[in-house]
Amino acid sequence: MAILDRLPTRVRLMRMGLVIENDRCIFCDLVPETRNHIFFECDYAKSLWKAILLLCGVNRRISHWEGELSWAAHCLKGKSLLTRVFKLALTSYVYVIWRERNKRLYGGLLRPMSDILLSIKTDIQIRLDGWPINRSDSRNIALCVSWGIS
């Protein structure tokens, strides 16, 4: 749904004719809430995505939605551990940002960014449990240390 831009963001709901208090982003309250904004333009989400990239050993400027997906499609190919971790992290990231958005929208407690990042790391550790990892590759060792993969 996120890739197809079908998530019921506030802007989409208003376009569908639903009466909503306002169309502002729940994280920053500065601009209309669109898919592109809440995932890769909002400073809140960008700081989490930046932390994920750093855990993957990638230090670069964050792009927009299409830019990030196109970067992933171009750079992450094959069956390397980095590709596997990155794909899982992207999926987990989209899930947790949307879940956090819904929690805040419906009055839930705000979670610190460190807790959210930890939940993504735990998700990846569980998903990679039993995954064959070449531990003679120094990049894999660094990834395992960063992500806490045993």
Ligand SMILES: [Zn+2]
């Ligand atoms: Zn925002």
